[in-house]
Amino acid sequence: MRFKVVFKSKNKKLPIGYRTLFSSMFKSILEKSDEEYFKEVYFYEEKKNKKIKNLNFSVYLQNFKIGSNEIEVDGDIILNITTPDFRMGIDLYNGLVKLKQFTFKKKYELNKISLTKVKESVIKDKLNVFKTLSPIYIKDKDNNDLDINNEKFNKELNYISDKYLKEFRGFGLKEELNFTPIKMKKQICKEEIEDFTRITGKKYLLVKCYSGIFSLEGDPEDVDILLKSGLGFRRSFGFSMISIV
Structure with a gap:
């Protein structure tokens, strides 16, 4: 499954290490969607699960300026998500449907603008x-x-x-x-x-x-x-x- 989410930053800022923000968002969404599955993915015998996650994403920023610790973002924040795992995809997608806004470290607030499914390519050649x-x-x-x-x-x-x-x-x-x-x-x-x-x-x-x-x-x-x-x-x-x- 592959889908795209568009956000706006309320204060027009992101942390320089913004990937951690989105990783935190996914954890929050999965925990609320299916706590048992969340624990299965992220924990093993009450410790962090080092198994590779069936989740991949990228972030595209529009009209941004990079500072030493923060990024000023005046445009859209576009989050692309892909997973080969149907359960992961369904839980994430359903959680994102319900998500209106996400706050990280009580400082960065993202408001969801849109969520769309993206058609996947199929590899047939070597x-x-x-x-x-x-x-x-x-x-x-x-x-x-x-x-x-x-x-x-x-x-x-x-x-x-x-x-x-x-x-x-x-x-x-x-x-x-x-x-x-x-x-x-x-x-x-x-x-x-x-x-x-x-x-x-x-x-x-x-x-x-x-x-x-x-x-x-x-x-x-x-x-x-x-x-x-x-x-x-x-x-x-x-x-x-x-x-x-």
């Missing part, structure tokens, strides 16, 4: 060209951000894709993925994460990621699921959402 809707993030086993030209980039992309597919459908990749940059640009994103701040004392985690156009070769069924789930790491935190060109 080789396809995609564009990013949110930057793709790939890291190695030591949590080091990987440069797109690093020989490990494709290896780790295959690793996280294989892991996700095993969790989602019970078996991993049918074929190895081959990622080829066409017109990709590096980005440094600021993420505000409580655990990171508590451990390091730093307010923001800096994430090196990439946006643009690329080709991806692989089994069509594998790629179709990854199109709906996101391609890469931190997909449930607003990274790695893609669309076919």
